[in-house]
Amino acid sequence: MEIKKFEPKEKRGLVVVITGYGKGKTTSAMGMALRAAGHDMKVCIIQFMKGDLYSGEWDGVKKLKGLVELTATGKGFCGIEGNPYSHVEHRKNAQEAIELAHTKMDSGCFDLLILDEINNALHLKLVDLPQVHALLDKRPAPLHLILTGRDAHPEVIDRADTASEVREIKHAYRKGIEPQPGVDF
Amino acid sequence: MEIKKFEPKEKRGLVVVITGYGKGKTTSAMGMALRAAGHDMKVCIIQFMKGDLYSGEWDGVKKLKGLVELTATGKGFCGIEGNPYSHVEHRKNAQEAIELAHTKMDSGCFDLLILDEINNALHLKLVDLPQVHALLDKRPAPLHLILTGRDAHPEVIDRADTASEVREIKHAYRKGIEPQPGVDF
Numbered sequence: 001m002e003i004k005k006f007e008p009k010e011k012r013g014l015v016v017v018i019t020g021y022g023k024g025k026t027t028s029a030m031g032m033a034l035r036a037a038g039h040d041m042k043v044c045i046i047q048f049m050k051g052d053l054y055s056g057e058w059d060g061v062k063k064l065k066g067l068v069e070l071t072a073t074g075k076g077f078c079g080i081e082g083n084p085y086s087h088v089e090h091r092k093n094a095q096e097a098i099e100l101a102h103t104k105m106d107s108g109c110f111d112l113l114i115l116d117e118i119n120n121a122l123h124l125k126l127v128d129l130p131q132v133h134a135l136l137d138k139r140p141a142p143l144h145l146i147l148t149g150r151d152a153h154p155e156v157i158d159r160a161d162t163a164s165e166v167r168e169i170k171h172a173y174r175k176g177i178e179p180q181p182g183v184d185f
Numbered sequence: 186m187e188i189k190k191f192e193p194k195e196k197r198g199l200v201v202v203i204t205g206y207g208k209g210k211t212t213s214a215m216g217m218a219l220r221a222a223g224h225d226m227k228v229c230i231i232q233f234m235k236g237d238l239y240s241g242e243w244d245g246v247k248k249l250k251g252l253v254e255l256t257a258t259g260k261g262f263c264g265i266e267g268n269p270y271s272h273v274e275h276r277k278n279a280q281e282a283i284e285l286a287h288t289k290m291d292s293g294c295f296d297l298l299i300l301d302e303i304n305n306a307l308h309l310k311l312v313d314l315p316q317v318h319a320l321l322d323k324r325p326a327p328l329h330l331i332l333t334g335r336d337a338h339p340e341v342i343d344r345a346d347t348a349s350e351v352r353e354i355k356h357a358y359r360k361g362i363e364p365q366p367g368v369d370f
Contacts, residue, residue: 001260005239006370008363016368018209022349023201027216028209031242034219035212036367038245043367054190057216060223063250075186112367144368161357162368164207169348177346178193182221182228182297183201183329185191 013111013143015136017160019119019152022168023184029114029148030057036144037067041111044104048097048121048149049074049090052083055185073097074117078124087126094126101135105143112144119149119156132156198296198328200321202345204304204337207353208369214299214333215242221329222252226296229289233282233306233334234259234275237268240370258282259302263309272311279311286320290328297329304334304341317341 016032018025033043045061051072061068074097076083078090101115115135121127132147136159139145147156157163172180179185201217203210218228230246236257246253259282261268263275286300300320306312317332321344324330332341342348357365364370 001237003239004237006364008365010363012362012365014357014362014365014368016208017354019354020349020352022351023347024203024209024213024216024349024351027220028213028351029216030219031209031212031215031217032368034215034245035241035370036245037248038241038243039366040244041241041367052186052189054188056220056223056226058223059225060219060221060249063222063252064245064248067248144365146368157354160355161360161362162208163354164205164209165352165354166207166209166213167205167350167352169202169204169342169350170345172199172346175346177197177199178195179191180193180197180199180329181224182226183199183217183331183347185220 011142013139013141013145014161015159016146017152017157017163018148018166019150020166021150022166023171024166025148026116029116029146032112032146033061033068033114036112037064040067042109043068043112044110045070045114045116046097046101047072047074048094048115048117049077050117052076056181071100073100078126091126094121098127098131105138114146117149118147119152122153123151129153129155196327198324198326198330199346200344201331202337202342202348203333203351204335205351206335207351208356209351210333211301214301214331217297217331218246218253218299221297222249225252227294228253228297229295230255230299230301231282231286232257232259233279233302234262235302237261241367256285258285263311276311279306283312283316290323299331302334303332304337307338308336314338314340
C-alpha cells in the first residue's frame with residue numbers, strides 16, 4: 001500500500017477553538033503540538049493560569065528536539081478551592097501572558113501558537129475581549145492559533161475556522177479517583 | 186512561587202473514551218502521549234483504519250526519545266469517498282490491530298495504550314464488541330487505556346472512567362478549507 005501525503009494547494013493558518021467542560025482540551029492542543037513537530041514546524045505554547053502545578057507536557061515538549069517551547073505563566077486556576085492567589089495577582093499573570101503572546105507572534109519564529117486556557121482567562125476577566133481580538137487581528141496568515149479553555153466567548157468562536165466543544169460524558173474524579181499522571185497531568 | 190507536583194495516593198490506570206464528531210479526538214490522545222512521555226512513561230499507539238495517509242504524529246512521536254511507539258495498521262477510513270479498499274480488507278487490518286493490542290498489552294512494557302479510532306472501527310463492524318470487552322477485561326490495573334473515535338459504543342462508555350464527546354461547533358472544511366499540516370494531520 002502506498003502511503004500518501006496530502007499537500008493542501010493553499011497552506012494557511014487556522015484559528016482553532018477548543019472549549020467545553022470535558023477532558024481533552026489541553027491534551028488536544030498538545031496533540032497538535034506533537035503533530036506539528038512531526039512536520040518540523042515550530043510551536044509556541046503559552047499556558048494561562050497554569051504554572052503552580054507540574055504537568056507532564058512541560059517535560060514532554062522538551063523532548064521534541066527544540067521544536068516546541070512552553071511557558072506556563074500562571075499561578076493556577078483563579079477562584080478554585082485551595083488556590084491562594086487573588087484575582088489581581090491572576091490578572092497580572094494573564095496580562096503578562098498576553099504580552100508574551102504578542103512577542104512570540106511578532107517574532108515570526110513559530111508556525112503554531114497555542115494559548116492554553118485563554119478562553120477561561122477571558123471568561124474570568126483576567127484578560128479582556130479586545131485583547132483577544134487584537135491577537136486575532138494581527139495573526140499572520142500562515143500562523144495556526146489554538147485557543148483552549150472552557151467558556152469560550154461567542155465572538156472568539158465566531159472568528160474560529162474550527163471549533164469544538166468537549167462535552168463531559170463522565171469524569172473519573174466524580175467517582176473519587178484522583179488525577180493520574182500521563183492522563184490528567 | 187513554589188511549583189507543586191501532585192502525587193496520587195493510589196496510582197491506577199484509567200480507561201478514557203474520547204468520542205464525538207468534532208475535531209480533537211486523536212489529538213487529545215496524542216496530547217496524553219506527550220504528557221505521559223514527560224513523565225517518562227512508556228506509550229504504545231495503535232491506529233485503526235489509519236496508515237494510508239501521512240499524519241504528523243507519526244514523526245512527532247519518533248522524536249520523543251524512544252518513549253512512544255506508533256503503528257498505523259489501517260488502510261484509511263472504511264467507506265469514505267475515495268477509499269478503494271473493501272470492508273473485508275479493512276476488517277482484516279482491524280483484526281490485526283486487535284491482535285497487536287493484545288500483544289502490546291501482554292508485553293507489560295507500556296503505561297499508556299492508545300487505540301486510536303477503535304470506537305469507529307467497532308461501529309463499522311471491523312471489530313466486534315466482545316473483542317473490545319476482552320481487551321478491557323484483561324487490562325492490567327496500572328495501564329491507562331485510551332479509546333478514541335466517533336460513535337463510541339454505549340457499553341464501552343459504561344466501562345470508561347472518563348469519557349468525553351467532542352462536539353463540532355464548526356469545522357474549517359465546511360468553508361472549503363483543505364486540511365492543514367500541524368492541525369488536521
